[in-house]
Amino acid sequence: MRSDDTIFATASGHGRAAVCIVRISGPQSWTILNTLGGSVPEPRRAAVRILREPGSGEPLDQALILWMPGPRSFTGEDQAELHIHGGLATRAAVLKVLGTIPDCRPAEAGEFTRRAFLNGRMDLSQVEGLADVIDAETEAQRRQAMLQLEGRLGDTAERWREEILQALALLEASLDFSDEGDVPEDLEADILQRLDRLHVEIGRALANRSGERLREGFTVVLAGPPNAGKSTLLNALARRDVAIVSPIAGTTRDVIEVHCDLGGLPVVVVDTAGLRESGDLIEQEGVSRARARAQDADLVLWLVPPEGEETDPPAARRLLRVGTKADVSRDRDDCDLVISASTGEGLADLITALEHEAETALGQGDALLTRERHRRALERAHHSLAAGRALLETGGPIELAAEEARLASRAVGEITGRVDVEDVLDRLFSSFCIGK
Numbered sequence: 358m359r360s361d362d363t364i365f366a367t368a369s370g371h372g373r374a375a376v377c378i379v380r381i382s383g384p385q386s387w388t389i390l391n392t393l394g395g396s397v398p399e400p401r402r403a404a405v406r407i408l409r410e411p412g413s414g415e416p417l418d419q420a421l422i423l424w425m426p427g428p429r430s431f432t433g434e435d436q437a438e439l440h441i442h443g444g445l446a447t448r449a450a451v452l453k454v455l456g457t458i459p460d461c462r463p464a465e466a467g468e469f470t471r472r473a474f475l476n477g478r479m480d481l482s483q484v485e486g487l488a489d490v491i492d493a494e495t496e497a498q499r500r501q502a503m504l505q506l507e508g509r510l511g512d513t514a515e516r517w518r519e520e521i522l523q524a525l526a527l528l529e530a531s532l533d534f535s536d537e538g539d540v541p542e543d544l545e546a547d548i549l550q551r552l553d554r555l556h557v558e559i560g561r562a563l564a565n566r567s568g569e570r571l572r573e574g575f576t577v578v579l580a581g582p583p584n585a586g587k588s589t590l591l592n593a594l595a596r597r598d599v600a601i602v603s604p605i606a607g608t609t610r611d612v613i614e615v616h617c618d619l620g621g622l623p624v625v626v627v628d629t630a631g632l633r634e635s636g637d638l639i640e641q642e643g644v645s646r647a648r649a650r651a652q653d654a655d656l657v658l659w660l661v662p663p664e665g666e667e668t669d670p671p672a673a674r675r676l677l678r679v680g681t682k683a684d685v686s687r688d689r690d691d692c693d694l695v696i697s698a699s700t701g702e703g704l705a706d707l708i709t710a711l712e713h714e715a716e717t718a719l720g721q722g723d724a725l726l727t728r729e730r731h732r733r734a735l736e737r738a739h740h741s742l743a744a745g746r747a748l749l750e751t752g753g754p755i756e757l758a759a760e761e762a763r764l765a766s767r768a769v770g771e772i773t774g775r776v777d778v779e780d781v782l783d784r785l786f787s788s789f790c791i792g793k
């Protein structure tokens with residue numbers, strides 16, 4: 358992967374469409390526009406051109422084109438865009454011509470954004486925010502991702518890093534004093550106070566776990582004995598036919614997941630195999646998967662049918678008992694809620710309860726951390742700050758306290774990708790679409 362190559366890719370979706378955007382980045386961008394379009398428009402001004410095949414001069418398409426010279430571009434390199442018609446043949450013809458231009462090749466997944474990162478146009482947390490903007494399925498996820506793209510997490514991490522480095526500088530200064538005798542008391546108190554404040558602030562960010570959950574969605578597992586009405590409820594919540602419903606017990610054997618938007622919040626509803634002892638090997642595997650999913654879920658809805666014997670609910674962090682088939686029997690005082698997926702009775706109350714549960718778990722969208730990667734880095738920083746502070750307080754070696762501050766600053770620096778992130782980069786960029 359050379360970065361003096363010029364890369365190109367369609368940045369809009371696949372399949373026939375009204376318009377298709379071809380993105381181009383790298384030193385050949387100007388030449389490509391000039392060759393295909395006959396002339397290059399003013400920077401960042403859209404212009405219409407007939408694109409022509411080099412050599413033959415045959416028209417390829419009528420397009421809107423853009424010239425965005427570096428460094429004032431998304432990637433920081435010279436960039437061009439061809440807004441062509443979105444027909445399959447048009448797209449294929451334009452891409453084929455681009456492929457024949459020297460030093461020009463199709464982009465890899467996430468390569469435009471990788472170049473933007475390498476050119477300092479965005480930090481790693483913003484790249485993650487951009488990935489999340491593209492993946493956002495609900496309003497709350499979109500809002501959180503936009504805040505991260507705009508630099509809320511990155512700016513905060515950068516401020517923390519600078520404040521740790523200031524404390525480190527003071528520690529180094531006090532090292533000189535300690536060579537000569539005693540460290541002035543007010544200097545030591547100042548450093549302690551700085552480490553303390555950072556420790557508290559980072560601890561507060563770590564305490565809020567709702568960002569990661571908002572990103573991934575609130576998971577609700579539907580569990581219950583066979584024929585309790587789990588698949589019928591899943592279909593009702595999803596408002597479409599996703600799971601097979603039948604009067605035969607043991608119909609659902611695998612785990613079926615549906616992503617729902619409940620009042621702007623992402624809720625993943627998971628249908629599982631009915632819990633019972635079974636001689637059928639495949640059903641047994643389904644039952645053990647059901648138990649595993651119930652254990653990991655944010656919430657289990659334990660579905661209790663009116664008929665049949667009582668079954669024990671699975672182990673769960675949080676569980677609501679939902680009586681099903683209220684149209685058959687409504688005498689269910691052992692349940693938190695009663696529904697009939699057939700008549701729709703009680704469904705609105707169930708959805709309200711789910712929204713409320715999700716809202717409590719996913720918070721106000723004010724979480725700073727949205728990935729385990731952030732949490733791991735900040736946990737190390739938090740630990741080092743506490744260790745440094747303890748060393749200072751107990752009169753331990755200042756060199757060691759300084760080393761802890763250095764470790765803390767490096768850990769915080771991982772958030773914006775200032776340090777040690779090669780392996781993270783490959784994983785992150787490969788999760789992007791081509792053209793991003």
Ligand SMILES: Nc1nc2c(c(=O)[nH]1)N(C=O)[C@@H](CNc1ccc(C(=O)N[C@@H](CCC(=O)O)C(=O)O)cc1)CN2
Pocket residue numbers: 378401425428429430431438
């Ligand atoms: N057609 C098109 N739409 C798009 C994008 C794109 O690349 N092309 N984007 C791609 O992600 C997003 C918009 N993000 C962008 C971010 C920065 C720059 C950019 O050129 N920034 C320069 C110049 C700013 C200016 O005009 O003054 C800069 O920041 O220096 C462009 C798009 C969404 N929509």
Ligand SMILES: Nc1nc2c(ncn2[C@@H]2O[C@H](COP(=O)(O)OP(=O)(O)OP(=O)(O)O)[C@@H](O)[C@H]2O)c(=O)[nH]1
Pocket residue numbers: 581582583584585586587588589590601602603604605606607608609610629630631632681682683684685696697698699700
């Ligand atoms: N009367 C009535 N029947 C229902 C209701 N909900 C589901 N049923 C019926 O109950 C039977 C079992 O429903 P499913 O949704 O397949 O049950 P399940 O819990 O997914 O069953 P397994 O896949 O075997 O675990 C089907 O015949 C449904 O039509 C309801 O609210 N009222």
